[in-house]
Amino acid sequence: MKRAWHIAGKEILQNRRDPLALLFTIVLPVIFTVFLGLLIPSGDEGDTRLPLAVVDEDGTRASQELIDGLADIPLLELKTSSAAAIDSAVQDQKVAAGLIIPDGFGEAAEAGRPVALTFIRVETSSGAQSVWEAVEGALSRSNAATLAAEVAAEQVSAETGRPLDQGLLRSALSIAESHLAAPAIGIEVIDAGDSPVARSGGFQQSSTGALVNWVLFGLLGVCSTVVWERKNGLLSRLSAAGVRSSEILGGKTLAMVALTFAQQLLLVLLGQFAFGVDYFSSPLALLFIMISLSLLATAFGLLIASVLRSEQAVVAATVVTALLLAALGGAWFPLEVTSAGFSKIAHVLPSAWIMDAFHGITLKGWGVADILKPIGIVWIWIVAVASVALWRFRPE
């Protein structure tokens, strides 16, 4: 195996002197990481509230209480507006919707008379629909409190003979509001926070995706060197010098693993420190995943170069293989946003399991035990593909 090490050393030296190597190993992956990171929305990105423009033409305590109630809704971001500007703000989509509280709102509310608010929206806007539902919910709660207060005050007045005055109504309203604030039946909302479903967007996705994508495209390098060396008689010469096929493939594998591992390490460090992706929750698990990915790309490269002979066929097969593995494996977009059927089919490919393992350690804090299943499946692929490559490899 000493010859395999010498072949690996030679390959690394050749790569180091290749002016295009830096472009493909570092520059393009970083550009893709940034580009995709900005393109894919992240689950934990800053302010995702829907802006609602509010015009308070009433200016009473009741209207202010309604505004305060709306402001407490997490979905909404209230923006004060004017009657003249609110229409164009909605049309220009500066806000998701607009709400006008008319003059006399407070008075009508106090007297228990019906009053209508004006809601302005673009009919086709899904954001406006969400805002509408939120406003309607707030008004329902307000109406329910008023109704409960009126019923309670009338009951007290009838039973005690106390006159049904504003004081009694306000007192009943206060009690009803406090009860509604802590209803008997509530809903507890739980974030499935450990699931990558909600969170594998942004740089979490683009950093791991670009890493997997560009390592997989590295198989083009393996293929092209094997084809070039076969065409120029170098593989035959190695064979005539007594070097075995296993030593040739071993040397190329060592070199490819070393080069792609170094590439991964740089991208991981960049992801960790520049994009805030938490790669190092389990360094050992990360190491296993990186080595597995390097071996997987090498095995596919050697298989293609062993089975196919012509340069054109090898280039075509390499590009198609890398594209399929990267795109369908979830390196370009999170599989979580695809249908269950698509995700299931994608998991026939080893790259999908690699992505799962990466997301596991970056999003869920997975350790070595957690990656055993996905990486085990990847290793089955590696052994199978590498075995066929060795079986079919001919230096001549």
Place this chain on the structure above:
Amino acid sequence: MDAIVVEGLRKQFDPPKGPVAVDDVSFGIREGEIFSLLGPNGAGKTTIISILSCLLRPDAGEARVGGFSVTRESDEVKRLIGVVPQEIALYEELSGRENLLFWGRMYGLNGPALNKRVDEVLDWIGLVDRQTDRLEKYSGGMKRRVNIGAALLHNPRFLYLDEPTVGIDPQSRRSILDGVKNFNAAGVTVLYTTHYMEEAQEISDRIAIMDRGAMIAVGAQDELVRLVGERTRINLALDRNADILAERWRDLAGVSTVSEPEDGRLWVLTDDANSLMPRLFDSAQTAEARITEINLAEPNLEMVFLHLTGRALRD
């Protein structure tokens, strides 16, 4: 006893319909000689080199190198041989020295012994001054020399050179031919393939002439030339009526063969050029033609090939 023995070799690519590259070829190479395989492209020379290098398995027949079978004892054979392929089988991104160091390691050399050997080889191939330059900066001739040097690092007993002078300038060719003679003088047995008759004539102790996978003659140059007798070839160019004159000259006494005219050019084989030439001029005048060019070629391997195949070697 021959150091390399080839008996009844046959190799067909893509059987059963593919071309037969080597068909029932037998020959022997003596220890210490330069043995050349001479023939046009497609004659089967490279296929024989590949079989003797254990890179191809013959369909039939057997070959032994230094007493070892190329099919059953390939490891032993590979230790004895140095192969210079037709292609420049080197790494362009590495320097001449780095290439030699790499190939030395492939032959199992290491440490100071490897460095010393690389120094010696660089000296032999005359590239000491350019050893640290990357190969991509070398001329074609310099690359060819490194290509040969890489096969000499492990002191092989047998050196195979497959068309080592293809596509290089006369100066580099001279250097390579001199080098081959020097390696041979140092005790290396050389198997050399070429389609250049002059090269085979200059360096070979014995020559095997090949055509279309078959070996058509083997021997020392003078033995091969005797196959066509002592005939001289007269090359002529005519301004007109070459077809008519070719017919007439075939009937002239002392003429053994006349070629088919091509663009007014033809050749005539004869045992006595001195007596024939005046009659050629006379008959040309009778046919109202003028001989615009004439030269004589003494018997050589080209004529042997022509005699045995009916075609020129360059065809």
